[in-house]
Each structure stands twice: as structure tokens, then as C-alpha cells.
Amino acid sequence: MSESTTADPRGFFERNHYLLRRLHSLSGVVPIGLFAIIHLTTNSSIVWAAILTEKGRTVTDRTVATFQEEVYFIHNLPFLIFTEVFMLWLPILFHALLGIYYAKTGKANTDRYSYQGNWRYTLQRVSGYIGFLFILYHIATLRWGWTFLVPGGTRWEYPYAASTLAACLRGGVGEVTMAGILISVFYFIGVTMLVYHFANGLWTAAITWGLTISQKAQQRWGVVCTALGVTLFAMGASAVLGFATLRPDEALRIENRVMPTDKRVELQREGKLKPNPGEPRSADAVQTH
Amino acid sequence: MISTFTTSESLAAARAANRRAAVAGRTVIFRIKRCDGPGKPSRWEDFKVPVPVGANVISCLQYIAANPVTADGKPTTPVVWDSGCLEEVCGACTMLVGGRVRQSCSALIDDYAPAEGDVITLEPMSKFPVIRDLWVDRERLFHNLKRVKAWVPIDGTYHLGAGPTESPDQQGTRYKLSECMSCGCCLEACPQFNLEEKPDMWDTSFIGPHAISQARLFNMHGTGKVLADERLDALMGMGGVSECGNAQNCVKVCPKHIPLTESIAAMGRATTIHGFKRFFRG
Numbered sequence: 001m002s003e004s005t006t007a008d009p010r011g012f013f014e015r016n017h018y019l020l021r022r023l024h025s026l027s028g029v030v031p032i033g034l035f036a037i038i039h040l041t042t043n044s045s046i047v048w049a050a051i052l053t054e055k056g057r058t059v060t061d062r063t064v065a066t067f068q069e070e071v072y073f074i075h076n077l078p079f080l081i082f083t084e085v086f087m088l089w090l091p092i093l094f095h096a097l098l099g100i101y102y103a104k105t106g107k108a109n110t111d112r113y114s115y116q117g118n119w120r121y122t123l124q125r126v127s128g129y130i131g132f133l134f135i136l137y138h139i140a141t142l143r144w145g146w147t148f149l150v151p152g153g154t155r156w157e158y159p160y161a162a163s164t165l166a167a168c169l170r171g172g173v174g175e176v177t178m179a180g181i182l183i184s185v186f187y188f189i190g191v192t193m194l195v196y197h198f199a200n201g202l203w204t205a206a207i208t209w210g211l212t213i214s215q216k217a218q219q220r221w222g223v224v225c226t227a228l229g230v231t232l233f234a235m236g237a238s239a240v241l242g243f244a245t246l247r248p249d250e251a252l253r254i255e256n257r258v259m260p261t262d263k264r265v266e267l268q269r270e271g272k273l274k275p276n277p278g279e280p281r282s283a284d285a286v287q288t289h
Numbered sequence: 290m291i292s293t294f295t296t297s298e299s300l301a302a303a304r305a306a307n308r309r310a311a312v313a314g315r316t317v318i319f320r321i322k323r324c325d326g327p328g329k330p331s332r333w334e335d336f337k338v339p340v341p342v343g344a345n346v347i348s349c350l351q352y353i354a355a356n357p358v359t360a361d362g363k364p365t366t367p368v369v370w371d372s373g374c375l376e377e378v379c380g381a382c383t384m385l386v387g388g389r390v391r392q393s394c395s396a397l398i399d400d401y402a403p404a405e406g407d408v409i410t411l412e413p414m415s416k417f418p419v420i421r422d423l424w425v426d427r428e429r430l431f432h433n434l435k436r437v438k439a440w441v442p443i444d445g446t447y448h449l450g451a452g453p454t455e456s457p458d459q460q461g462t463r464y465k466l467s468e469c470m471s472c473g474c475c476l477e478a479c480p481q482f483n484l485e486e487k488p489d490m491w492d493t494s495f496i497g498p499h500a501i502s503q504a505r506l507f508n509m510h511g512t513g514k515v516l517a518d519e520r521l522d523a524l525m526g527m528g529g530v531s532e533c534g535n536a537q538n539c540v541k542v543c544p545k546h547i548p549l550t551e552s553i554a555a556m557g558r559a560t561t562i563h564g565f566k567r568f569f570r571g
Binding site: 018114115119121204207215 | 294295296388389478480481483493495525526527529531532533534535536537538541542548550551553554555556557558559560561562564
């Protein structure tokens, strides 16, 4: 009798092992994967807006304006910081920490068994490590304002989203620097790794949850995941290339036309636009160059 | 077309090409990873073996046992290995032939070493403790079958009568799964299944594709399914089905071509449903 009333001697992780594994799998798809699709769609507008928006203005004019309007929309969503913390940062941290713990239970053996599936297994873990480092750098520099990690020291600010992002990628507001090229390459690798991680993870998630069972079904779902991966890669690559080749001074001119400073100040006074904490500094910084 | 990745087809093609090119009356070097006992260090020893037509690894090991002299003429102890049926149905003679896991009884020398002086390596499986030379202790493999109760419970005090009838469809699926001979190839090739010498760690480390597939086999059995919930509970615990990393090497190396990855996905589905039921029903 006493045995049935004794508490489960297993620890928290052991008792909830299955649930944690499934939450790990789920968090990779929703919210993280879903966000990645939205995020890459927004950022690649620096390229696709050239095709999909009305003619009559220069290409840069249309792309920067479209991107800047999207950023205004996102940064004026209600409860943005809560969405960020609970739908992005915490799920990413959860997914990454558990992922590292799970990855450590395996031992790659592609040297003996060089099957394509085995390479994907190994790359899934490698891309997780590199992707997490990239996300940390990406959020810390562009969202948390850790400018000491940015060559050129530019602070990303949402009313100047395109110009400050371009400056962060290019190593400053002027011509592209050596450090800027390195950061752009790091972005390209980081984005590529994360796209692979998501596409392959979506494929394995279908097996984990038991959606695809037969080899045929797994192959069919593989085609879907590959198509999604290729599309997201194209979007990611065009976003990185688009901003790495964008001149910050030109972008700033367009941003000021989309939302002139006096109009923004007025909207902010009326509470229709969120204030930008670092604004005066950045406006001066970019303009003086 | 040059294939970047190993595939079952490219391996079969390479072996068939070797077989066609095999030279009669040649001598082949056997490079064997040797170990004198549990916990002892390993060493490599070479043996020269004259290869008759149709020789397999076991027949060559028998030659070495009868002539325990290394290639450079030094007398040594006979090489120890494990074997049983010699027709690829018992799984006992599983080892690494040319670096890859398989049954040594069905490994033809012509496939691996077609020319005079060619080298063929033999190593014990790396995921199980070595007893001696090529002989390993596969106890954990059978222990993991016990974790999922891979049997039909029919022991009792009275006659249970005839079992339920099975559809031909279900019989077809189950027959394939029942061909598992517990050889350990899937475990050896699995990056998520690794050597664990301490038996008290076995219950929380990865159970392996073979046990997941056997759980599916017995959950589909008319009488065996009375233990279905217990099997699913075991697969949902530490070291269960979620430990699978989907490298899918298991299905590639399985000598019986058992659809192990389909079994893993099927048990993923079964535990998903079981988990939801348990979550809402308590």
C-alpha cells in the first residue's frame, strides 16, 4: 500500500521525457518555423518588392519603401514585446537548450555509413549549433542593441530599418568593409543553416508524430519539405544579398520620404506610432555620414 | 553518374563487380581487430589466407583457427568468433566486415577482396562489450526486447482456446516484421545507440529500432495486443521511440530488409495517440 502512495522517484526530466520531446518537436514548427517563414517573407521584400510593386519609381525606392512600411506595421503591433518574449525568444531558447542536450546523446558515424539520410541527421545537429549562434548574434545586435558586436557600431532602429540593417551588414554607413563582408557571409551561412534545419526538421517531425509512416509517404513529404526549403533559401539569400548591396545613405533618403521626421514626431505625440528609443542619435549618426 | 552518397544499390553494384573480377587461387590478407578479454586493449593482426572458390568469412576464420600464425610468421592465439546457423537467420556471427556491419557467414570473400593480396578487415561490433576478439555480448539487445514485452502472453492455468483470426493484409505486414533475428546490425549502424557497459543505464538509454519494430509486431497480434498499453508506455519513457534521430541507417543495413523506419513512424503515431488519451483521461 505504501508503495502506491510514494511519489514517483524519477526526476522531472525523466517523468516528462516524452512530453518534452514532443514540445521540442512542436516548438520547432510552431511558433519558430512559422515565424521564420513570415520573417523571411518580410526581409526578402528588399528583392521581391522590385517585381511586385507598381512601376514608375526606382527599384531601390520601391523595395526600401515596401520593407519600411512592413516594419512600421510589425513594430506597431500591440503587445509586441510579449509576442517576442513568449512566442520567439523563450521557445527558441527552449528548443535550442533541449536540442543541444538531445544532440549530445548521439554519435555521428557518417565515416562508416555515408548514406544521405545519415548526412542529413548529422547536418541537422551541426545546423542547429551554427543556427543558434547566428540567432543569438542576430537578436543581440539588431534587437537588444549590443552595438559593440557590430562592425561600424550602427544601432538598428525600426524607423530606419533598411538603412541601419544595411549598415550593420556592411560594416558601417559608407562603403562596404572587410568586416562587413564577413558579417554578410556569416548571415548567409546562418540563414542557410536555419532554413535547412527547418526544412529537414519538418520532414522528421512528420515521422516523430506519426503523420508519415510508409516509405512512400515519407518520400512524398520529403518533396514538399525540399520545395519549402528551396523557396525559403531563395528568400533568405535574396534578403542577405539585398541588404548587403543596399547603400545606407540612399535607403535613409527613401525612409525619410516614406515617413518624414516631422510627421513621425506628430504621430508619436498622438500615440499612433510607437516612439523609437534611440532615434535622435541614429538619425544624426546616419545623416552626418 | 558518380554518387556522392552510399546507397544500397551502389554497394551491391560494387560487390557484384568485385565478384566478377575475383581471381581463382589467390591469397587474401585478413586484418583482424583482436582483444584478449573484456576491458583488455585491442590490437590488429594480419593473417594470410588462401581463398578457395565460394569462400566466406566464416570458412576463412576456420582456416585461421586451424593455422593461428600471423602474416609475418609469428604464432598467435586462434581468433575467436561467435556463430550458429551459418545461413543468415540466427544473427550470432554479426561483425564489421570491411568496416560495415553484417553477418559474416553470408559475406563472400569474392565480394570484398577479388585480387591477390587484397585486404579484408574484420572487427567486432562496437556497440556491445567485447568478450574476446570478434565475439561480443549482445545481452542489452535482448534486455531491450524485454523492456517492450516482445512476446505474446499465453502462460496461465487454463486453456485459452484458439487466437483471433488475422486478415491476410495484417499477416503480410507482421510476417515481414517477424523476420527479425536480433542480430544487432540496426543498433551497430544507429548513431543514437551507443556502447553502454553499465547495465543499470540500459533502461534509460535508447532501446533501438529492433525493439520498436518488435513492439509494433506484438501490438498488431490478436492476442499480443493485451499488452499494447504497457509497450507504448515503455516506448514513451526515457530511451524510447523519441530517442530516434531519423538517420535511417537501420533500414539500410537490416539484412532482412525489415521496414524499421516505418515501424518507428508507426510507433510514433501509436504513442502520439496513446499520449493524448493518457493526457485527457489521466
